[in-house]
Amino acid sequence: MLKKIDTLLCQVQDMNRSVAFYRDVLQLTPGTVSPYWSDFEIGGIKIGLHPPFVAGPGRPEAGWILGFEVEDLAKFKTALVDAKAKVGDYHDVPGGVIIEFEDPDGNHLQAVERGVTQEILKAR
Numbered sequence: 001m002l003k004k005i006d007t008l009l010c011q012v013q014d015m016n017r018s019v020a021f022y023r024d025v026l027q028l029t030p031g032t033v034s035p036y037w038s039d040f041e042i043g044g045i046k047i048g049l050h051p052p053f054v055a056g057p058g059r060p061e062a063g064w065i066l067g068f069e070v071e072d073l074a075k076f077k078t079a080l081v082d083a084k085a086k087v088g089d090y091h092d093v094p095g096g097v098i099i100e101f102e103d104p105d106g107n108h109l110q111a112v113e114r115g116v117t118q119e120i121l122k123a124r
Contacts, residue, residue, distance in 0.1 A: 001072075002069070002111075003070060004068070006046065007039075007047070007110070008064060008067070028040035066110070073097055
């Protein structure tokens, strides 16, 4: 069901400070840089920086979230719901749709299906 690790996402308090750290100290080359999302790629894995989340079940204000790419997000979400996992709503992002969910210990995870929108998922 999971295809690959897609993104390691970190919630950051100060985007400019964090971008400078990853770029200048860790010497990673930035891809997208904005106040709302910045990313770097290393070894085929994207590191994403995002301001603290303000909505959703039990989200921390800082910290790392592991994101997986899946082939069929609707099917994956159904499996999570059937397993009684905490699962958020679909959310369009550039290049696809994500859901956020928690493992049994409350660790925050994401799943993305690339190349779709919420409207495409609903039409299936």
